[in-house]
Amino acid sequence: MLLVASNNPIVERLLDAPLPEQNSLSPRAREAFADLVLRNPDCFQHFFHLFVSDDTPVGLERFHANAKPVVWIQATHGRSTRTIELRSVARQETALLESPVTIRSILYGVRYWARDELQIVDEFFETARGCVMYPVRADASLEDTNVITLRVLDLPADPGDWTTVSVNTLLRLFCERQGYHVSTLFDAIRTMIRTYPAHVALIPTIPNFAAVSATSRNRETFELRGYFTDGHGRLISHIRFHNTLRGLRHA
Amino acid sequence: MPKRPSSVTSVDVTSNPFEPSGSGAPLVEEEFWLPNVTWKQELQKWLDRLGTGQGTRSLAIVGGYGSGKSYILHWLDRVEFPRRKVLTFYFENPEVRFYDLANSLLRRIGRKHFAKLLWELAEPNRKRLQQRSLFAEGFEGYLDTVTKRTSTSELADLQEAIRQSEITADDEIAYCLARLIAETPRKPYFEYRDFVVSRSGSLVAQGQEHRYFAAILKTLRVADNVDRVAFLLDEFEQISLRKRLTTKDSQDYLVTLKRLIDITHQGDLWLVLAMTPDAAEQTARLDPAFWDRCYRFDIPPLTRDDAVRLVEERIERVGDPGGLFESGYMDVLQPTTIASPRRLVKVFHAAISRIMSARKRLSKDELKQIDQDIYSGD
Numbered sequence: 001m002l003l004v005a006s007n008n009p010i011v012e013r014l015l016d017a018p019l020p021e022q023n024s025l026s027p028r029a030r031e032a033f034a035d036l037v038l039r040n041p042d043c044f045q046h047f048f049h050l051f052v053s054d055d056t057p058v059g060l061e062r063f064h065a066n067a068k069p070v071v072w073i074q075a076t077h078g079r080s081t082r083t084i085e086l087r088s089v090a091r092q093e094t095a096l097l098e099s100p101v102t103i104r105s106i107l108y109g110v111r112y113w114a115r116d117e118l119q120i121v122d123e124f125f126e127t128a129r130g131c132v133m134y135p136v137r138a139d140a141s142l143e144d145t146n147v148i149t150l151r152v153l154d155l156p157a158d159p160g161d162w163t164t165v166s167v168n169t170l171l172r173l174f175c176e177r178q179g180y181h182v183s184t185l186f187d188a189i190r191t192m193i194r195t196y197p198a199h200v201a202l203i204p205t206i207p208n209f210a211a212v213s214a215t216s217r218n219r220e221t222f223e224l225r226g227y228f229t230d231g232h233g234r235l236i237s238h239i240r241f242h243n244t245l246r247g248l249r250h251a
Numbered sequence: 252m253p254k255r256p257s258s259v260t261s262v263d264v265t266s267n268p269f270e271p272s273g274s275g276a277p278l279v280e281e282e283f284w285l286p287n288v289t290w291k292q293e294l295q296k297w298l299d300r301l302g303t304g305q306g307t308r309s310l311a312i313v314g315g316y317g318s319g320k321s322y323i324l325h326w327l328d329r330v331e332f333p334r335r336k337v338l339t340f341y342f343e344n345p346e347v348r349f350y351d352l353a354n355s356l357l358r359r360i361g362r363k364h365f366a367k368l369l370w371e372l373a374e375p376n377r378k379r380l381q382q383r384s385l386f387a388e389g390f391e392g393y394l395d396t397v398t399k400r401t402s403t404s405e406l407a408d409l410q411e412a413i414r415q416s417e418i419t420a421d422d423e424i425a426y427c428l429a430r431l432i433a434e435t436p437r438k439p440y441f442e443y444r445d446f447v448v449s450r451s452g453s454l455v456a457q458g459q460e461h462r463y464f465a466a467i468l469k470t471l472r473v474a475d476n477v478d479r480v481a482f483l484l485d486e487f488e489q490i491s492l493r494k495r496l497t498t499k500d501s502q503d504y505l506v507t508l509k510r511l512i513d514i515t516h517q518g519d520l521w522l523v524l525a526m527t528p529d530a531a532e533q534t535a536r537l538d539p540a541f542w543d544r545c546y547r548f549d550i551p552p553l554t555r556d557d558a559v560r561l562v563e564e565r566i567e568r569v570g571d572p573g574g575l576f577e578s579g580y581m582d583v584l585q586p587t588t589i590a591s592p593r594r595l596v597k598v599f600h601a602a603i604s605r606i607m608s609a610r611k612r613l614s615k616d617e618l619k620q621i622d623q624d625i626y627s628g629d
Binding site: 126127128129160161162164166168197198199200201203204205206237238240242244 | 315316488527528529530532533536537551552554585586587590591627
């Protein structure tokens with residue numbers, strides 16, 4: 001028999017949401033589901049508490065408003081024991097995932113769900129720092145791409161005709177600090193190239209150096225998430241734009 | 252800046268001064284010059300400081316693909332360093348490990364030649380020489396005496412002579428170098444395994460690679476009567492291209508850099524690394540302390556004036572720029588093309604090819620079309 005906690009208003013919201021389309025939750029269902037997962041005491045105690053300073057589970061709204069990034073790294077202790085360190089900015093503490101079961105359930109369970117299905121966090125890799133998981137903004141909209149494009153063009157200018165900025169800097173500025181999805185930032189870069197092809201240049205890097213610290217094929221794929229890939233399949237580490245674009249954008 | 256001649260409608264250009272791929276520097280020494288005087292001043296200022304023994308002795312030349320890194324390395328290699336009595340070695344796409352550099356360097360010089368240099372420096376200090384003959388026997392004569400197994404006393408004599416010639420003060424390194432000389436008749440070439448530590452027959456002792464390397468550099472410097480040796484390492488980021496780096500390989504990469512930098516502190520070696528911005532930033536993140544010891548020169552994008560200078564200096568070799576292109580031709584190119592030496596060279600290679608086949612000057616519209624055909628939506 002299937003029991004539904006229909007007296008729980010969040011469950012009610014979930015049941016009222018449109019059915020999933022193309023294997024993807026509708027935005028309303030996703031919000032309700034995220035709210036439920038965040039309020040789950042086990043999920044909070046083992047994972048989501050690292051994003052906030054609260055000691056009891058928080059709802060989606062509070063999570064969006066107060067959550068801070070968590071950086072995770074792989075650490076190996078001894079010969080074969082793999083440990084995951086989760087460094088919390090909000091709590092200024094480090095949590096350890098030490099057993100294979102814990103790693104599977106938290107890192108490849110709750111984290112994947114939070115990132116890919118619920119879309120309440122996103123992440124990118126930064127060499128010598130780790131994987132930066134950050135809460136995404138609540139008010140994501142289709143306009144975000146244009147907003148980011150304009151803000152990139154507003155970054156401090158280099159001397160001379162051109163300004164060069166690294167994709168990593170943009171990830172920190174727009175994703176980690178302002179909560180935009182990595183894919184939204186990359187869409188903004190595509191928009192810049194498409195709109196100003198003669199005034200925007202991409203500076204590629206090579207995959208093996210981009211993932212210089214990767215020790216496996218999977219790890220390499222993961223680390224390359226921090227790079228933008230252009231239409232030719234090149235990994236882009238930096239963008240250079242002509243300083244005259246700063247004037248054009250007001251036209 | 253060249254003077255613009257009067258308008259010419261028919262032209263006769265017999266060779267194209269631009270390489271088709273824009274992939275590198277021309278091979279003739281006289282043709283090396285930097286399109287921007289500020290770059291030259293900044294690089295020369297760094298070299299001047301080094302000459303007086305101040306500052307770091309490693310330079311990172313940072314730029315994207317096609318920005319002119321290899322060109323600057325060639326300029327240093329063939330123009331600026333020789334002028335300063337610095338012996339240069341240019342390495343393209345170096346390997347990860349320290350001994351790969353030693354291997355590459357010594358195979359280039361040749362074992363017999365290097366052994367001869369070393370022997371000639373050590374020979375005046377050999378005691379057994381005076382006991383054996385009244386006349387100097389020369390390196391070939393010496394080799395005849397050691398074709399069979401070298402005696403322990405012979406090796407000890409060479410070791411002491413090397414130490415006294417001040418190539419190295421380290422007994423173990425002096426012994427390695429003595430073996431290098433004495434075993435040359437049996438093996439007149441270097442093998443990769445010679446430099447792989449912990450292998451049987453290796454010339455390099457575990458953990459001593461950098462000292463061994465320093466002694467090799469000193470030999471080259473003294474033998475060639477130069478003030479210093481400079482290594483120019485191009486495409487530094489490509490070190491990992493051939494295979495995935497294991498954790499140990501990643502460490503080797505950093506260890507290689509650190510050891511090279513350690514050697515530069517002794518003043519005999521200058522190190523110039525050309526790398527992409529990503530490689531520079533990754534290296535800085537992996538090892539900030541190391542990166543602090545590098546002077547960084549970021550290659551700026553070409554300005555319009557730089558671009559005109561680059562193009563017209565090349566064209567002057569085969570004709571008059573004003574005869575080949577309409578006035579203000581540079582202004583029709585995309586800013587991204589003007590900023591990049593490689594793109595510029597490729598566009599003008601195509602433009603000059605068109606001029607050579609049509610035997611007439613190119614209009615601005617035609618030049619613009621060439622640029623857009625090559626670089627549309629890039």
